[in-house]
Amino acid sequence: MKSKDLAYVALFAAIVAVLGLVPPVPVPGIPVPITAQTLGVMLAGSVLGARRGGLALLTFLAVVAVGAPLLSGGRGGLAVFVGPSAGYLYSWPIAAFVIGLLTQLTWRRFNLAWALVANLIGGIAVIYAIGIPFTALFGDVSLTAAATGSLAFIPGDLVKAGAASVVAVAVRRAYPVIELPARRPAAAG
């Protein structure tokens, strides 16, 4: 990785942290509050691409683990990596990677629709596919109960996916970061 890529990774990890300063919306009956932080997951993937986006979230989790209270609600330290909602944390680097991968695949014709596809699959499906089994395991509840419990977050996540897609398209127009290998002349013809 080039030094510039290291800078992208560190800066986006910091952006995810700053998004955590936006006050979370607690949902009664569910131990995970709705936060703006997954918006950062989506943005990292759809602005930086798979590798750098995934690493940015991995860096963010490392910074939280060394004790910086940067998780929304001022949480931090190693305690947040165990417990019912930890699976959602673990899913973030993978989600950013998947969003980045889908964004790179559609980069040449990237528009709001493709951005939405990437963010809905990577930013919602992947996160739930990892988070729900963890909740079932740690919270000692059935998969169905854990899945039902997480339904409350779907509206918020849809809003966030929409917001991230609009921002990703605008940033691509203003300052595209993802670089694809040069198109071969045969393919360009």
Add this chain to the structure above:
Amino acid sequence: MTLALYVPVASPVHRAPAGLKLALLTGLGAGLFLIERLDVVVGALVAVAVVALAAARLPLRALVAQVRPVWPWLAVLLVFHLVVTDWRTGTLAVTRLLALVLAAAVVTATTRVTALVAVVEWLVRPLGVFGVRPARVGLVIAMTLRFVPLIAERAQRIREAQAARGATGMRLGMLVPLLVQVLRLAATLGEALDARGADAPVSPRDRRAGAPAP
């Protein structure tokens, strides 16, 4: 806001190795969540406070400043438990979190970031087989910690600029200028890192691409 939470005081807690302090914090975290007894958890909170004020000689002000961001969250949690379960469960959950947050604050206030990052570098050393360079992992973590207040400040500036033009509460409209500013900053920063030799030693693949040998 600032993340410069280290409080330079000479104390045995400050001198203790960062790895040991982190291990104790992990142990405390795991222990607190396994224990369901209110008296033990309250005892842990008192013990942590004694360590913080007497052994580590941290000023009360520095501790309060670190714990302050969690207050609203703890209040919501307590109210939630009062409504849904009972005061005992609520007090237990809040005391447990307060003890843990305070303990984390003590580790943060008594340990230099460089020492904590060194622990992470030590932890990622086995990943060297996958081409991960521990020194660069530490560099990225240190940069992230430095950038959080910087980005928060830039976000605040953009918010003020947009408010001056009559926009109110436009959170989404803030993100695009913020991201573009940050991406530009990354380009400058990459050059600054290269100038300080962050890209050396070059990997064989980069060397073939024309980069100078270390």
